[in-house]
Amino acid sequence: DQQVKQNSPxxxxxxxxxxxxxxxxxxxMFDYFLWYKKYPAEGPxxxxxxxxxxxxxxxxxxxxxxxxxxxxxxxxIVPSQPGDSAVYFCAASGTGGSYIPTFGRGTSLIVHx
Amino acid sequence: NAGVMQNPRHLVRRRGQEAxxxxxxxxxxxxxxxxxxxxxxxxxxxxxxQKENIIDESGMPKERFSAEFPKEGPxxxxxxxxxxxxxxxxxCASSPGHKxxxxxxxxxTRLTVT
Numbered sequence: 001d002q003q004v005k006q007n008s009p010x011x012x013x014x015x016x017x018x019x020x021x022x023x024x025x026x027x028x029m030f031d032y033f034l035w036y037k038k039y040p041a042e043g044p045x046x047x048x049x050x051x052x053x054x055x056x057x058x059x060x061x062x063x064x065x066x067x068x069x070x071x072x073x074x075x076x077i078v079p080s081q082p083g084d085s086a087v088y089f090c091a092a093s094g095t096g097g098s099y100i101p102t103f104g105r106g107t108s109l110i111v112h113x
Numbered sequence: 114n115a116g117v118m119q120n121p122r123h124l125v126r127r128r129g130q131e132a133x134x135x136x137x138x139x140x141x142x143x144x145x146x147x148x149x150x151x152x153x154x155x156x157x158x159x160x161x162x163q164k165e166n167i168i169d170e171s172g173m174p175k176e177r178f179s180a181e182f183p184k185e186g187p188x189x190x191x192x193x194x195x196x197x198x199x200x201x202x203x204x205c206a207s208s209p210g211h212k213x214x215x216x217x218x219x220x221x222t223r224l225t226v227t
Contacts, residue, residue, distance in 0.1 A: 004155075034215060043117070043204050043218030044156070089155060099212045100146065100169060105155040 003027045004092050006104035013111050019077040021107050023090030026071065030092040034101060035064060035075050038087045047088075048075070080111045115140065117207050117219035118187075125225045132192040132199070134222045138207030145188045146206045146216060147180060156204060161211075162188060195226045 005024045013019045023033075031052035036044035050057040050064045050073065057064050063076045077084055087108050091101035118137040126132050138145050143163055148156040158172040162182035173180065177195075182188040192199055202223050206216035 006155075036218075041220070043119075043206075043220045046215040046217070049215060091156075100158050100161055101216070102158070103148075103156040105153070 004102050004104040006107050008107050010108040013080045015113050016079045019080045021075040021088050023073050025092050030094040032093045034091045036089040082111050082113050085111050119205050119219035119222050123223050126195045132195050134190040135187045136205030137187040142207035142209050144208045145182050147190050148204045150202045197226050200226045
């Protein structure tokens with residue numbers, strides 16, 4: 001039972017264009033969301049997070065949008081760069097006893113020069 | 114400030130042997146988490162520890178797996194009598210607190226059981 005779903009295993013984008021990575025969740029107790037980036041043979045690296053009291057958080061080229069009613073969040077990368085090519089994991093944590101994040105399966109982003 | 118360190122990076126074990134994975138958290142971090150990533154899967158939580166205490170082991174298989182985080186030294190994830198299905202990447206993460214903080218991950222240990 002996947003509580004955090006990343007339905008697109010892969011995404012291919014041209015350099016300079018926008019990359020949009022999507023994530024859906026099912027657990028209403030989740031109220032804190034994170035995105036991690038992972039290169040091959042490395043551990044995940046924290047990218048950006050958002051609390052459920054907000055609907056948008058921006059950090060440079062990265063923006064995360066949260067739609068609580070739809071239980072959906074997305075990560076926008078603009079402009080995309082070849083160095084952004086990596087696997088992106090969405091994670092969610094919440095109240096109700098555990099703050100340990102639940103991870104999605106990841107989306108592999110390829111940015112073509 | 115060194116990041117999270119894991120060793121070994123690669124570990125090969127025959128079925129039935131023991132695997133011991135080590136994790137040194139970032140300096141100043143007292144919270145350690147272990148995750149497992151199977152091929153084509155996301156990160157699955159296994160266990161959360163603080164110094165000398167297991168806080169949450171709800172993701173840990175009931176048999177053969179154990180973890181510790183002693184007062185001195187690294188956190189250890191131990192897998193006894195390994196089977197082929199244990200082959201995976203094992204990641205350790207640390208954080209300075211537990212609530213609403215991002216975790217910092219190590220490079221992982223890739224375990225291969227032959």
